[in-house]
Amino acid sequence: MSRAFAATEAPARVIRRLPETLVNRIAAGEVIERPAAAVKELVENALDAGATRIEVLLREGGRALIAVTDDGCGMTPEELTLAVERHATSKLPDDDLVKIRALGFRGEALPSIGAVARLTLTSRVPGAAEAWSLTVKGGRGDAPKPAAHPPGTRVEVRDLFYATPARLKFLKSPRAELMACRDTLVRLAMAHPEVGFLLGDGDRTLLRLEPVAADLAGDLLDARLKRLGALLGRDFADNALAVEAEREDLRLTGLIGVPTYNRATSQAQYLFVNGRPVRDRLLLGALRGAYADFLARERHPVAALFLEAPAEAVDVNVHPAKAEVRFREAGLVRGLIVGGCKHALAEAGHRAATTVSQAALGAFRPQESPPAGGAYAWRPPQPSFAHAGTGLRETAAAYHAPLGHACLPDFAAAPGARAEALPGEAEPVPAESYPLGAARAQLHGTYVVAQTADGIVIVDQHAAHERLVHERMKRQLAEGGVKTQMLLIPEVVELDEPAAERLLTRAGELAELGLALEAFGPGAVAVRETPALLGQADVQGLVRDLADELAELDQALSLKERLDAVCGTMACHGSVRAGRQLTAEEMNALLRQMEATPHSGQCNHGRPTYVELKLADIERLFGRR
DSSP states (O other), X not given: OHHHHHHHSOOOOOOOOOOHHHHHHHHHHHHXXXXXXXXXXXXXXXXXXXOSXXXXXXXXXXXXXXXXXXXXXXXXXXXXXXXXXTTOXXXXXXXXXXXXXXXXXXXXXXXXXXXXXXXXXXXXXXXXXXXXXXXXXXXXXXXXXXXXXXXXXXXXXXXXXXXXXXXXXXXXXXXXXXXXXXXXXXXXXXXXXXXXXXXXXXXXXEEEEOOOOOOTTOOSHHHHHHHHHHHHHHHHHHTEEEEEEEETTEEEEEEEEOTTSEESSSTTEEEEETTEEEOOHHHHHHHHHHTTTTSOTTOEEOEEEEEEOOGGGEEOXXXXXXXXXXXXXXXXXXXXXXXXXXXXXXXXXXXXXXXXXXXXXXXXXXXXXXXXXXXXXXXXXXXXXXXXXXXXXXXXXXXXXXXXXXXXXXXXXXXXXXXXXXXTSSOOXXXXXXXXXXXXXXXXXXXXXXXXXXXXXXXXXHHHHHHHHHHHHHHHHHHTOOOEEEEEEEEEEEOOHHHHHHHXXXXXXXXXXXXEEEEOXXXXXXXXXXXXXXXXXXXXXXXXXXXXXXXXXXXXXXXXXXXXXXXXXXXXXXXXXXXXXXXXXXXXXXXHHHHHSTTTTBOTTSOBSEEEEEHHHHHHHTTOO
């Protein structure tokens, strides 16, 4: 028995202190995970040193060489020696972790880099007779030596991860790592327009940005907007909306794209807190929430937002990479972002992205062949209907049934409804009187063609009316409740028991949206009232889609907090279908309502509701220009 026990007995464990070099390599795994992380740390050090120009040189995507040169305050020989020791920093003069104003403060970057690479620091303080250089290899450093260098600092990182070769296997291709480094530098450059940046790989210059001077008042807003225009291109500048909002001690500024100018990923979202680039879930979620009414789930807005907050209201000491932050008043921050962005989107009116018309023209040009599969250069996002089931998929067959005039409750009374008429009817008002022009025809029972003063507009009638119904539902909710219509015979919808239970649990909130339902045996509900705005809606499809949507909603949130998604589902079921023949008055009323309705440039799923083609562009297609 004693032998068996001895055979299974755990070996003795002795607690010991790890060698300093091993500790630094462990820390490097958190701080320096790829070349872009090293570039971020070194450039942030240069910014904290007061640099006005920063040059970055990379070879093999940063694996062979990362060299960062700045004209900052420099370091003395004594400071060079301290700089490569862990937790040695000049950025916490009063040892206060609550009010952190510098980008770096942990004192881990240089020792972490020196533990996994060959690190050389060369620095000169302005006014000093000479510069000093120090080398660290695999965590072991030499004494500083005199060197030649202008005022400022140069940091060279060679053979990154040579001391931890396992990490090399996780690096991507040199080009991918190079682009990641460029993205890191771009984000820092956005927040610091007063600094000039240069990025090269030894053979070519990848990025060159001259310093942008702030205005006389010292406000960086204008300088940041100029820097954003230089970095994100003309398309973004043409389709961007300015955001400027304040709440208590918080200030939000920046630019966001119109909803129809979107991306397949969130990579084009640049978020900053007190000049620090972050990828924070709270901020990303708030931005997503601001666009929830306009974009399908798989599409992402383009945005560059700068949040300024008191240092004591933000905790940046969350992770060694400092990419995440915590806020003392998280709800206040979220509300500011959602409110500020929604206000900017509302002021855009019926505006849609200029890239929509450019892509449409590109599809017509014979010299520009479309991508494989016949797709256009601009591929509209497929309707996802966030949180909705397959019953909401917009297929042509689902909308070919003709509907009555109940679907167009306000068209007859819309201002200017009869201002334009087709040939043979009343005398038309000049087309240039209206931004979206005068209706001239309806094609395939789906598209309204209007003439403007300098071009034509093609409107998707279902997408456009879907947005109008959605906005009217939200307006009625804000004013005290959605008007309902009682069904002559209650409609019974059969569901599985969990789906029916979800609906009945939220029956009170659905009633405020105009949908009155009650239990009708196990696994079924009876619908007695529907929103009047929906007209002759598909009650069966609507109820099933809402049941699917409730399954996707976060149960911690009330349905009222997700009204946009629910209203969007209802609006889609109550909008003018493709195939519905419209009169001249109805077409013109649709155009006039679009002009007067916020967000009418896109439907509830981020697709454009209209395409505008300028006459000059059309003439070029036919060689008349």
